[in-house]
Amino acid sequence: MNNNFFRSYSVNDSGLGCFLSLILVGLLLGSIGLGWLVNSFLILVAFLIFSPVIAWGIFRWWLRRNLVEDSCPVCSYEFTGFNRTECQCPNCGEPLKVAGGKFIILTPPGTIDVQAIEVPTRQLED
Template sequence: MRFEQPKTYSISLTGWGFWLGSLAVAALLTGLGLGWLMVGLVALLLFLLSLPLLVLLAFRWWARRWITTDRCPVCGSEAQALEGSHFFCPSCGEPLFVADGYFYRQTPPGTIDVESGEESSWELLS
């Protein structure tokens, strides 16, 4: 016994056929009083197309708010770090932390940080 495959028909809408078919469906829905449905579909399509741009803008806003760029207080090299984080200077290896948009040294408790100035020369009087 031989089974026959059912006949199937398909419509291939590629290129101009897709756009003409979409225009025909839009005209049909508008004619039936369902224009609001087309407006909603177009709005959804525009939102989905603009979503990558919105995500990029949100990430840039976040990065400007939480990433700090400053100079190392020890060697003066410029670096970037997240606000409130502890890290090592990529140039000199000094342990630093970020607070209020600036880099600060992490010194052990009880350490007095002294900056040296220009040394003056003393002459012996004889």
């Protein structure tokens, strides 16, 4: 016979004594004129809690500003690079420069970059 009528519930309050001790020490320090010590400790704890959250937000903002996703102008392979840097296409190996949110072909000094056009051919009759 399974009798689940009387169940016992227990409350775990092991951390409550430590928390109350901290409050009592803070009140004692405040009453003898060392409230500035308690305030500076609370400010330090708040700084330690909020600084990683603020740093994460700043890091995401910086990454959104400086990370560029575009396709290679040579082989149309889409990849990611940092703004205002030089990189190589992982697909074709072409050296590229990232500027203005786009990948630009990096030409060495003294190289003239030309555009080729296709000219239709005509057969000459003899």
